[in-house]
Amino acid sequence: MFSIGELSKRTGVKVPTIRYYEQMGLIAPLERTEGNQRRYGKPELEQLGFIKHGRELGFSIDAISSLIALHDHPDRTCAEATEIAQSQLADVRAKIAKLTALETELTRLAKACDGDGIAGDCNVLAALADHQLCAADH
Amino acid sequence: MFSIGELSKRTGVKVPTIRYYEQMGLIAPLERTEGNQRRYGKPELEQLGFIKHGRELGFSIDAISSLIALHDHPDRTCAEATEIAQSQLADVRAKIAKLTALETELTRLAKACDGDGIAGDCNVLAALADHQLCAADH
DNA sequence: TGTAATTGCTCTAGTGACTAGAGGTTCAAG
DNA sequence: CTTGAACCTCTAGTCACTAGAGCAATTACA
Helix, strand or coil: CECHHHHHHHHCCCHHHHHHHHHCCCCCCCEECCCCCEEECHHHHHHHHHHHHHHHCCCCHHHHHHHHHHHCCCCCECHHHHHHHHHHHHHHHHHHHHHHHHHHHHHHHHHCCCCCCEHHHCHHHHHHHCHHHCCCCC | CECHHHHHHHHCCCHHHHHHHHHCCCCCCCEECCCCCEEECHHHHHHHHHHHHHHHCCCCHHHHHHHHHHHCCCCCECHHHHHHHHHHHHHHHHHHHHHHHHHHHHHHHHHCCCCCCEHHHCHHHHHHHCHHHCCCCC
16 A cells, blocks of 8 residues: 555656546545545556556547446457557557658758848748748648 | 638638637737727738648747747848747657657557457557557657 | 654646637628 | 628636645654
8 A cells, every 4th residue: 555656656657647537537546544645556556557558659538448447347348449549540640641741841941941041031931921832731 | 801700711710719819919900890890901811821831830829929020020030930940840750759659559559459359358458558568668 | 752844635727729608799781 | 771690708618737725644753
């Protein structure tokens, strides 16, 4: 049995974040002390690891909530888990595609100016003012 | 002189978003009618295009604010504009790197399960529960 | 055992970039 | 001159936290 501060140290999740997760229904402490302080055990430590990993992979609190429900009921089919992971993967791929297009554009934008000129001649500003100058669309 | 609805149609920026930008100090209408309705001209149309383009490239409202200030003072050096663009580019590249790592991980995660098994055997859940199974770190 | 420092508690509000809705007013067309 | 669409302001909600106030409990050390 350990405190929220100890749990925070062991998982690398900040104390207020742990309390926020509790509020969202993701982890509840096993017990409280007489003085109302949270006391956690090993299952909570693992659960928070699960949550942290999910967040690092970009899953929403809602998605993690569903995954926890599945995790707690190992007899159900894992179709839902796969669906969540697939949808997250699609999301990530879409973001990568969009960001890659932006990278191209920004590279062109940033390269056009050496920072020495005056703003009136600046290509960064010109490119932003006139969308026609863009190579790719976005 | 045209209304906010007309400005919205011409730029593709939603009406409440235009009002939000005004609140943030990015665009103010030239005048108002006697009945207090906003009336815009060509300069605002261009300014909103500038803002929209900036947002599409991922610049923050703050960054766009600075770029507008430079745009309005063409006699200043464009070092600041270049700096903003460079920093945005670095941001985008960092995000791409992170998302690419996530993509690898998620692909492995999603492929490991065909959705037919029961949750107790599900690799998606196993991988989330045990970080050790991850190939890359994140 | 006393006390001081640290850690904990709850509650509210702020972040960024919007979006949604209430409740009321003005404008343009017929 | 009336109707209906578009406009106005203001407040609150989104997501995943983060910050702070004001107070209580725990722990370390003398």
